[in-house]
Amino acid sequence: MRYKDRSHLARGICLLTMLYLTACSSVKTVAPYDRGYLAEDGMKWDEGTRNAKLKGHVYTSKEASSGGAGSAGGGCGCN
Amino acid sequence: MTDRPLRLEQHFKSMGGPARLVINAPPEQQLDLDKIAHLVRTLLETLEARYSRYQVESIVSIINRRAGSGVFTEIDPETQALLDLAGRLWDASGGLFDITSGPLRQAWDFRAGGSADPTQIDSARLLVGWEKIEWQASSFHLPTPGMEIDLGGLAKEYAADSAISVMRGLKVTSALIELAGDVATIGDSEDGTPWRVGIQDPDGVGSLCAVQLSNAAIATSGNYARRIDHEGKQYGHLINPQTGWPVEGPISVSVLDSHCLTAGAVATVACLHSEEHAHTWLEQAALPWLMVSSTGMRSGPIADRMPAPS
Amino acid sequence: MAQARLEAAVAATKPPALTQLPGSSPLMKRLGARLLALPAYQTGTALADAPPAFTEVGLRYTHYSEDSIDQDAVIFGATDRYDIDVTQLWIEAPVGASWSVALDVQNDYQTGASPWFVGAQQDGEPGVIMSGASIQDNRVEVGVTTRYFWADGNAGFSVSHSDEDDYEATALAFDASWNTADDARTWSTSFSSSRDTLNPTQGVIPVFITEEDLDTQSAYFGVSQILSRTAIARIGLSYTLSEGYLSDPYKFRDQRPDTHERLSLSAGYRRFLIDSDASLQIDYRYYADTWGTDSHTVELAWAQNLPGGLLTPYVRYYTQREADFFSVIADTEAPHYADDYRLSSYGAVTLGARWAVALGENWTLELEAERYMTDADWGVFHGDAAPALVDFWRGTVGIIWRFD
CATH class of the missing domain: 3.10.520.10 (ApbE-like domains)
Incomplete structure (x- = not known):
């Protein structure tokens, strides 16, 4: 599944799209006042902008991969 | 530890009328229902003390006592939001909903069941009108002696919502609060319906x-x-x-x-x-x-x- | 199950079908506008788009420490690797009813040595020649972010500048997220652009360049969806293009292509478990690039509400395939070559935990520690083991103060 092998990548995107459409079509509306649990601290996508930035920074500078959740940022000489 | 769902039901008087509180909880959640009910009732008493015009220390009584005195009353964000809703309702109803209409009610004197004297009604009308109030940011004042506001109806319904909010915060998944016929609920009743x-x-x-x-x-x-x-x-x-x-x-x-x-x-x-x-x-x-x-x-x-x- | 339902029936007759409550009419929106300021009417706070209600000042200190390299793997040089002390200071404040501004300052102080190149030892095994004496470097980054909030979304713009002895970087970023009419779905996107300039210092390591540039553009697009009153999921796609000097000037045998395209697909899931009073967090990322590297990252976390705060233990697994031009001992005959362990095939496991505890109404204390371990045999991709894989410890302590 290398990047150069674009058909694999296309298949991956297709799979995610299908997953998304399946998930969303079976979703029931949750009323705004019934979203208390979704607002819990443990339900956040990241543990705060600064912590996420620092962690991303550490991993990006020690691994070949980058990007993913949220912005890809960029701009530091952190090798 | 029992496996039966926990249930609490209390009847009491609150916000000037009969009240009922029901809470259900699965036993594994280990909620202290008596403690939750106590917190809810304390909250209701607090709100009644804050908004009842029959309690001399309430913010409403203070504002009413200061009518025409030129002394502005500092109001907190909660009271501001309730007064803001009152103002929006006055506006949206073309002036029909008016929390300053108390003097008219007294002129009709419903408690005595008697009829009204037209001259009394006319003089009472001079003391009524949301457009007359003076309100800047967190300072509120009624300009004429004898004017008064009544937040009773709104405060009672706000109390029901606040009780629900507090119980949600305590992870209650099934509850009902009834204040003089107005009802608010969390989740479903104990049988899941x-x-x-x-x-x-x-x-x-x-x-x-x-x-x-x-x-x-x-x-x-x-x-x-x-x-x-x-x-x-x-x-x-x-x-x-x-x-x-x-x-x-x-x-x-x-x-x-x-x-x-x-x-x-x-x-x-x-x-x-x-x-x-x-x-x-x-x-x-x-x-x-x-x-x-x-x-x-x-x-x-x-x-x-x-x-x-x- | 717990959605609002309306049903009316004369008592004791068969209940008719269920209907949902309608959405807010313009009249109801107008009447309730100010009520949203009251706690009783704020249930979806994490989903509502409004500037922060408080000014926040935060200070975090992080110590990052790499394990010494195994003496057997070193041909020449010190065995100590990097230690980094990171200090983050920020202030974020609401401005008017729909804006917020944040100022971030970060200082990194780095000491230690890093692998210079990989050669063959007398027994034929590859070994690392370390950069000689310990380097010392200080990096300062300053960033400003302004954010605008409207009823259904928010958008931010940020500028940041990073400066150190040998490296300078300036980045611009724009991001936006907006909710659909029923607020169940949130779309988000971001774009960033950066210009980096390298001026390698001529020190103990001979360096063969004087000044080089690197331009990077990046875009992200994602969507999150509320699945139920306790579950939410998201997927995203990001693309990054870098052009310019991409080699490592402090490595002896490092010649990389001057373009690098990176693509990553990410998916996340959050589920609140009412009985446990905890959230399950699952994240996955697939990454692939034009250098022939691809990788899988899986992260699992359990955020447990406790009387003492929120405790979140987590585990992360990462595995990558080596770059096309990577070899354990660089082949300098090839057009591109590198012996950097970061481009090799390996697997890595992180074990960590963070703890956030509220101290009174206005203060929050955050503690976090993690251990990162690598091994060539933990990967799922084939490739020769690089001799200098890194293991590290990281510890963070932070304090946040919020006030009106």
């Missing part, structure tokens, strides 16, 4: 019908509770602040919404309108409603869902 809540029948003591609520609230406003006779004609206790006379509107209106306060506000304004205008108002609010007209006819989306009377 929606809460069944009766709407009071204006003609009798029984239930007009039952609605089923799940994470929703219902509020009823009516002209049936206290009625007066005047020159052979029956009037409700709600007064049109612009004419100074009791309104000849619907007998009762019930409205369903996610929160009790908004449901109650819509229902109260509907009762101040003529039946025809009440219809238009309710359509605008686009919430489920039930209206009982002066002839006893029921209408609205909730009524339409009931089988025809046999």
